[in-house]
Amino acid sequence: MNVYKRELKSGIKSFLIWTISIAAFIAICIGMFPEMKGKMDSVSDIFASMGAFSSAFGMDRLGLGTLLGFYSVECGTIMALGAALFASMVGSVMVGKEEKGRTAEFLFSLPIKREKVMGEKYLALITEMVVFHIIAFVISLLSILAIKEEIPMKELLLLHSSYLILTLCLATICFSLSTIPSCSSVGMGMGLVLFFYFFNLLANITEKIDWLKFLTPFSFTDGATIVLEKKLDWTLISVWVVISLLCLIYGFWNYKKRDLKS
Amino acid sequence: MKYAIEIENLTKNYGKHRGVDSIDLCVKEGEWFGFIGPNGAGKSTTIRTLLGLIKPTKGESRVFGLDSWKESERIMEGIGYLPSEAIFYPEMSVKETLDYALSFFKNKDKRRQEELCERFQLDTKRKVGELSYGNRKKVGIVSALQHSPSLLILDEPTGGLDPLMQREFFNVLEEEHKKGKTIFMSSHILSEIEHHAETAAFIRDGKIILKKEVAEIAKNSARRVTLRGSINVESLDGIKEVVKSKDGMSFLYSGESKLLIEALGRGEVKDFTVTEPDLEEVFLHYYK
Structure with a gap:
């Protein structure tokens, strides 16, 4: 597990920056809730009547005056988008950096198979993402306790599970695409995530074209649906898990068969 | 006769660009082999094929009788490779880099590493990113030799080394050669090959144009x-x-x-x- 350990060690700085930043945002956001709770009842009515804008963020179905409504709209956006950008940033350079940094010749002149290098790097990526989500979840619970609100455990678990699955899917897709040298860049990964995110906002607005939601993984993190129905959309999740796994298989196959740049 | 390296009809094209063209080459076990050619002639392409970093377009290359592309992991266990430009992870110290490289091999004895660091006067506490080209080369040399490989593949090995270090480097290689190790050394400096190698091959425009015993080349x-x-x-x-x-x-x-x-x-x-x-x-x- 030499490569796995090295990846975790070399990525520790950016991991801490992202984890602390996102956790701090969530804590601040939850900390603002008691102050805004009373005011939000009237604001919620305004948001609910804003048509497409409120549909895009699910505010037409969830009241911002409740903890769950506030959490899934405000904290949910931070969590889903922040975690997805972090996943894309780490995933999209983890493989390609060896060739870009010209260390591939050193690494692959050691007795290790390419598949093993890929496998350990992927495992390091997944480890970072899972630990990131565990920390974010614990901070959320502690923040809710700090403002003396009751913890809606089931809904929170469902919401955070959807963010975790989203992150793992996007990390996998970016990781796999980065085995193509021209696709291995932070810009490419972040661009893909932002495209999916804004596509999700569009899909939320145009409810008549239902299949649009299958084109973005952000659709299964929709807070309003999860909170109101108290369940995850396993059809959408399955579609994106299968897409991610197919990308991963392609990534391993591509990295194994192609020439490495010096 | 046992061969450490066997290359048969090896061709490598990079799209429309030529890498090497129908190369045939054999290096006996225990032989010191010089591979000479100007820049861009195909020396590094040949070496990268031997290491399984690139796939041949045609033909095949074998190291210790094993296919370079299909069994590179097993082959690497017995190879010490020094690239022409030794590049490592800049955030790691010299010691961390050498330990990291050694951790992949079955032979994890660090005594050879310590001895080589002393001979090449390497400050093992310094970060690799702070090192000069010559000092990075020394890290590459120790990394290639520390696990006592039976085949050394050296690509332009003396670039960046001062004359004293070059002498020390060749002293170490001579010792390894006496122990029966095979040395495959590419260079564009004729004298390096003349003074140390037993056999040499010239490569130009991707083709082997001459393969002879060095004594004969020197005579002529x-x-x-x-x-x-x-x-x-x-x-x-x-x-x-x-x-x-x-x-x-x-x-x-x-x-x-x-x-x-x-x-x-x-x-x-x-x-x-x-x-x-x-x-x-x-x-x-x-x-x-």
């Missing part, structure tokens, strides 16, 4: 003679490429040294130099 290879003044070149055998200038002349000479010295003594010579010809001149010598 010419020297560039440049002088101020004039001598009677017609009295000498083995003269080529005579170029006359305003105050002197230059020519390639492959005859006996004694006859050249006598001719210089007979002529009106104010000053003269005898140098090793560059590779193009050696190629010309063989192909004219």
